[in-house]
Amino acid sequence: MKYRDEYRDPAAARRYADAIARLVTRSWKIMEVCGGQTHAIVRYGIDQLLPQAVTLVHGPGCPVCVTPVDYIDKAIEIAARPGTIFCSFGDMLRVPGSETDLLATKARGADVRVVYSPLDAVDIAHSNPTREVVFFAVGFETTAPANAMAAYRAKRDGLTNFSLLVSHVLVPPAMTAILRGPTNRIQGFLAAGHVCTVMGFEEYFPIAVRYHVPIVVTGFEPLDILEGVYLCVRQLEEGRAEVENQYARSVKRSGNQTAQDLMGEVFRVVPRRWRGIGEIAESGLALADAYRSLDAEERFGTVGLREERSSECISGLVLCGEKRPTDCAAFGKRCTPEHPLGVTMVSSEGTCAAYYRYRGAEAAVAAE
Amino acid sequence: MPNGDFACPVPLAGDETIQVAHGGGGRATERLLDTIFRPAFDGPELSRRHDGARLELSGPIAFTTDTYVVKPLVFPGGDIGRLAINGTVNDLAMCGARPTCLSAGFVLEEGLDTALLGRIVASMRDAARSAGVRIVTGDLKVVDRGKADGIFINTAGIGTIVAPYAIEPRSVRYGDAVILSGDIGRHGIAVMAARESLGFESVIESDCASVAEPVLTLLKAGIDLHCLRDLTRGGLASALVEIAETAGVAIAIEERAIPVRADVASACEILGLDPFHVANEGRFVAFVPADQASSALKIMSRHQVSAGAAMIGTIVTGAAGRVSCRGPIGGTRIIDMLSGEQLPRIC
Numbered sequence: 001m002k003y004r005d006e007y008r009d010p011a012a013a014r015r016y017a018d019a020i021a022r023l024v025t026r027s028w029k030i031m032e033v034c035g036g037q038t039h040a041i042v043r044y045g046i047d048q049l050l051p052q053a054v055t056l057v058h059g060p061g062c063p064v065c066v067t068p069v070d071y072i073d074k075a076i077e078i079a080a081r082p083g084t085i086f087c088s089f090g091d092m093l094r095v096p097g098s099e100t101d102l103l104a105t106k107a108r109g110a111d112v113r114v115v116y117s118p119l120d121a122v123d124i125a126h127s128n129p130t131r132e133v134v135f136f137a138v139g140f141e142t143t144a145p146a147n148a149m150a151a152y153r154a155k156r157d158g159l160t161n162f163s164l165l166v167s168h169v170l171v172p173p174a175m176t177a178i179l180r181g182p183t184n185r186i187q188g189f190l191a192a193g194h195v196c197t198v199m200g201f202e203e204y205f206p207i208a209v210r211y212h213v214p215i216v217v218t219g220f221e222p223l224d225i226l227e228g229v230y231l232c233v234r235q236l237e238e239g240r241a242e243v244e245n246q247y248a249r250s251v252k253r254s255g256n257q258t259a260q261d262l263m264g265e266v267f268r269v270v271p272r273r274w275r276g277i278g279e280i281a282e283s284g285l286a287l288a289d290a291y292r293s294l295d296a297e298e299r300f301g302t303v304g305l306r307e308e309r310s311s312e313c314i315s316g317l318v319l320c321g322e323k324r325p326t327d328c329a330a331f332g333k334r335c336t337p338e339h340p341l342g343v344t345m346v347s348s349e350g351t352c353a354a355y356y357r358y359r360g361a362e363a364a365v366a367a368e
Numbered sequence: 369m370p371n372g373d374f375a376c377p378v379p380l381a382g383d384e385t386i387q388v389a390h391g392g393g394g395r396a397t398e399r400l401l402d403t404i405f406r407p408a409f410d411g412p413e414l415s416r417r418h419d420g421a422r423l424e425l426s427g428p429i430a431f432t433t434d435t436y437v438v439k440p441l442v443f444p445g446g447d448i449g450r451l452a453i454n455g456t457v458n459d460l461a462m463c464g465a466r467p468t469c470l471s472a473g474f475v476l477e478e479g480l481d482t483a484l485l486g487r488i489v490a491s492m493r494d495a496a497r498s499a500g501v502r503i504v505t506g507d508l509k510v511v512d513r514g515k516a517d518g519i520f521i522n523t524a525g526i527g528t529i530v531a532p533y534a535i536e537p538r539s540v541r542y543g544d545a546v547i548l549s550g551d552i553g554r555h556g557i558a559v560m561a562a563r564e565s566l567g568f569e570s571v572i573e574s575d576c577a578s579v580a581e582p583v584l585t586l587l588k589a590g591i592d593l594h595c596l597r598d599l600t601r602g603g604l605a606s607a608l609v610e611i612a613e614t615a616g617v618a619i620a621i622e623e624r625a626i627p628v629r630a631d632v633a634s635a636c637e638i639l640g641l642d643p644f645h646v647a648n649e650g651r652f653v654a655f656v657p658a659d660q661a662s663s664a665l666k667i668m669s670r671h672q673v674s675a676g677a678a679m680i681g682t683i684v685t686g687a688a689g690r691v692s693c694r695g696p697i698g699g700t701r702i703i704d705m706l707s708g709e710q711l712p713r714i715c
Contacts, residue, residue: 045699
């Protein structure tokens with residue numbers, strides 16, 4: 001298949017792995033920011049190809065994982081209101097709130113629907129004028145433009161029965177928060193390719209300079225990630241800390257201007273709490289004043305519930321790259337995708353879920 | 369006084385849509401049976417119009433049942449009727465049996481379009497004919513609107529066991545070759561694309577079909593089929609993990625050997641699904657001795673339904689229940705069953 005098979009070529013992968021091995025003179029810790037990259041690394045065993053000196057640390061880039069628990073509770077509260085149609089991306093449905101999840105709420109009679117695009121939710125609102133239709137707008141900069149478009153269209157069409165529950169997060173502030181952490185071990189980043197497709201990569205220049213870390217904008221196929229690691233290790237070995245673009249077939253320096261303009265029109269930057277990490281300044285998006293009438297939180301006056309997390313769960317540390325899933329005593333035993341104790345086990349992009357799914361019994365045994 | 373034009377108002381037949389009366393066991397039921405079911409499923413057993421079928425059977429018999437619910441009822445490459453025949457036929461084939469007779473039980477939702485019911489029943493007739501099975505007994509119920517999703521079908525089936533030995537997970541041996549009968553993932557993607565109106569450029573058709581023919585030919589040719597399993601919900605991954613766990617063996621497969629059509633692979637990439645977990649309705653895996661693998665492949669490739677058969681792995685030493693897959697760039701991952709519902713991911 002074009003644009004896929006050529007990036008999964010075993011001989012080329014071997015050559016990259018060998019080239020990385022030839023470069024390395026000491027140990028390096030590189031964080032891949034995006035959950036999609038973590039997924040690919042574990043699925044294809046990319047870490048198995050790398051020299052031992054290079055450690056890939058899994059970052060906080062799973063939108064499902066970092067959505068704060070009170071937003072899940074708010075979603076459940078709204079979905080349970082009689083007559084409401086609650087629309088969401090599929091993998092938010094299994095994320096546990098403090099007491100239940102959206103799938104269980106659906107089983108108890110709520111009208112919860114999986115949509116593939118936020119614009120489908122707008123269509124549902126058009127065809128159900130007597131019912132409140134709410135879309136759960138979560139994700140990073142990747143999903144923000146389409147969600148902004150849904151808000152834009154709803155406003156343009158004068159829809160009065162459509163609203164959004166917004167919990168958007170932004171990548172660069174999270175990277176900065178990790179670098180500022182007192183126990184930070186990260187020496188280089190693979191930046192999230194699809195976030196940069198939207199945003200470009202100019203906002204990473206000050207981070208690279210200030211914290212002296214190489215940042216390589218990286219794609220999601222095995223060869224993309226290997227090349228990203230190669231470029232990052234080369235910078236580290238040469239003492240450089242620059243922004244490089246491995247994913248040039250998708251990412252332009254200034255990104256997608258149309259998407260950014262729409263995001264700028266619909267959203268404003270706000271402080272945001274990240275599940276497992278805490279509040280990060282200027283790290284989230286909320287609806288701009290002109291779009292406040294579409295804000296589901298205001299419309300329904302939701303409060304959310306308290307945060308409750310298993311005392312065993314170390315998902316916050318896993319999200320920051322401080323711990324690996326296999327460092328957790330509950331991993332693969334008391335915590336599995338069937339019975340997750342924390343969010344990183346829930347989403348298919350979650351680090352714990354990726355380890356469990358692709359490393360299975362071995363990873364659980366290694367945790368003992 | 370009434371004039372000569374007067375007539376008592378006679379209830380309308382109202383047979384364009386299914387009504388609760390169609391399941392009442394009275395005249396309306398008879399009318400529905402006579403117009404839709406009996407012409408399609410006609411045969412000596414049904415024509416006796418008795419409470420059950422009388423069958424002459426000998427030798428070991430395989431007996432299985434399955435219930436079919438699918439939305440939408442009609443999808444590219446098939447419909448719920450075709451599924452209900454082939455699914456049960458395939459379960460019998462996996463037991464090493466020649467499928468012979470089926471029962472068919474229908475739960476219809478009030479308001480179902482009778483023409484659609486007719487189409488589904490005709491599709492059952494065609495699928496049964498091509499699989500060489502007869503529908504010998506059946507049942508029909510109608511439930512209130514909103515209490516079912518159009519139509520639910522249960523079929524049970526019996527078949528004469530042809531294999532002179534037990535085809536089951538515990539017969540699997542170290543060194544056995546794992547053969548997959550064709551490309552995977554088509555049914556699940558076809559149904560999902562139709563249900564969600566995903567509007568892919570090309571129409572992906574379900575693989576829904578009977579696989580009894582290649583299985584019977586393999587048996588006739590003397591291939592030692594240690595185990596067979598049809599791939600349905602849960603896909604290839606669930607089938608392999610179930611067998612590895614039941615048999616207490618480890619299975620190693622090669623990702624590059626597993627056929628996935630380019631359009632299915634693209635759809636899976638877009639939706640964030642693993643083709644290993646996507647449903648199939650006309651595929652099976654066969655565990656055969658390594659030295660018979662190439663003969664088995666040759667036989668399977670002669671049948672249209674298994675023309676794309678490929679050897680995808682072997683039974684290896686390792687932890688019982690472990691299914692590992694060597695990926696395209698050489699790294700190895702563990703294959704697990706699907707956890708919960710298959711949910712498309714955010715981005």
